[in-house]
Amino acid sequence: MRAIAEKSIGCVIAGFLATASFAWPALGASTTAFPDFSGPWARNAFNFEPLPSGPKPLVNLKRLPDGTGDAGQLVGDYRNPILKPEIAEIVRKKGEISISGEAFPDPSNHCAPYAPPFNFAMQLGLRILQKKDAITIIYNQDDQVRHIWLNASHPARVTPTAMGDSIGHYEGDTLVVDTVGIKTGPLGLVDRYGTPRSEAFHLVERYRLIDGAAAKDAQERHEKQDGRVGGVPGAMAVDPDIGLKGLQVEVTVEDPKVFTTAWTANITYRRSRGQWLELVCAENPIEASGQLTPVPMADKADF
Numbered sequence: 001m002r003a004i005a006e007k008s009i010g011c012v013i014a015g016f017l018a019t020a021s022f023a024w025p026a027l028g029a030s031t032t033a034f035p036d037f038s039g040p041w042a043r044n045a046f047n048f049e050p051l052p053s054g055p056k057p058l059v060n061l062k063r064l065p066d067g068t069g070d071a072g073q074l075v076g077d078y079r080n081p082i083l084k085p086e087i088a089e090i091v092r093k094k095g096e097i098s099i100s101g102e103a104f105p106d107p108s109n110h111c112a113p114y115a116p117p118f119n120f121a122m123q124l125g126l127r128i129l130q131k132k133d134a135i136t137i138i139y140n141q142d143d144q145v146r147h148i149w150l151n152a153s154h155p156a157r158v159t160p161t162a163m164g165d166s167i168g169h170y171e172g173d174t175l176v177v178d179t180v181g182i183k184t185g186p187l188g189l190v191d192r193y194g195t196p197r198s199e200a201f202h203l204v205e206r207y208r209l210i211d212g213a214a215a216k217d218a219q220e221r222h223e224k225q226d227g228r229v230g231g232v233p234g235a236m237a238v239d240p241d242i243g244l245k246g247l248q249v250e251v252t253v254e255d256p257k258v259f260t261t262a263w264t265a266n267i268t269y270r271r272s273r274g275q276w277l278e279l280v281c282a283e284n285p286i287e288a289s290g291q292l293t294p295v296p297m298a299d300k301a302d303f
Contacts, residue, residue: 041128042269043267043269044228045227047069048117061095076095077091082259083195095193115183117251123140134148136148164182176204201253210246250264
C-alpha cells in the first residue's frame with residue numbers, strides 16, 4: 001500500500017506546487033494547527049553547521065586563502081574523533097583523490113538518490129508539501145523527492161530503499177522525523193567527504209521555525225566557514241526580509257559501525273523567492289575524467 005501511495009503522491013506533485021502554502025489542523029483538535037513549514041526554502045552554503053559544543057560533523061581541511069572551505073577539493077577531516085579508525089582511513093583516501101584533481105563517486109556526480117543526511121550536505125533548495133498524513137519534500141538539485149509518513153511506525157522488517165523509511169510526528173512546534181533502512185553501497189554516503197553509511201544507520205531530524213534575524217546570522221556564520229556558493233549574489237535567491245521566519249533542521253546521526261558516537265548538526269534555510277527550475281539528471285556511471293563507476297544493480301526486482 002505504501003508503494004501505491006508513493007506513486008499517487010508523485011503523480012500530483014505538480015498540482016501541489018501551485019498550492020503548497022498551507023498547514024493542516026492537528027488530528028483531533030479544532031483550534032490547534034501544525035507549524036507551517038510549507039513552501040520553498042533556500043541557502044547558499046553546502047555541508048552541515050557544527051554546533052557550539054559536542055561531537056561535530058566533518059569539515060573540509062582544504063581551505064581557500066580567505067579561510068573558507070575549498071569546494072573544489074573535498075578533504076574531510078579524517079582526524080575527527082567521531083570516525084572509527086577504518087572509516088577515517090576511507091575518508092583520508094577520498095581526500096587524496098580529490099586533491100589529485102579527480103572526483104570520487106558520490107550521489108551528486110552520479111545522479112543517484114540523495115539519501116539523508118547527504119541531501120542536507122548538498123542541496124541548496126527544497127520545497128515542503130504538508131498533508132495531514134504525510135509530508136513530501138522536493139529538493140532543487142536533480143529533482144529529488146522524499147516521502148515522510150506521519151503518525152506511523154516503521155515496518156517490523158524494513159526493506160532497505162534509496163531514501164529509507166521515514167516516519168514523522170509533531171512535538172509542539174517541531175516536526176520530528178525518524179529514518180532507518182537506507183540502502184548501503186558505493187554511493188551510500190553521509191556527507192560530501194566520502195564518509196560511508198552502514199545498515200545500522202539511524203537518523204533523527206527536527207524541523208522548527210526560527211526568528212528571521214537568527215536564521216540570517218546562522219547562514220552568514222556558516223558561509224564564512226564553508227564558503228558561499230555563487231559568490232556575492234548567491235546561487236539561490238534567498239529572501240532578505242528578516243521579518244520572515246527561517247527554517248532550522250537539526251540532524252542527529254547514529255551509526256555504530258561508522259561513528260564512535262552520535263553527532264548533531266544544523267542546517268538553516270530562509271524563504272526562497274527564486275523560480276523553481278527543473279533540473280534533469282540521469283544515473284551516470286562515467287566520471288568527468290572518463291573513469292567508469294558501475295551503477296549499482298539489484299540481484300532481483302524489488303516488486
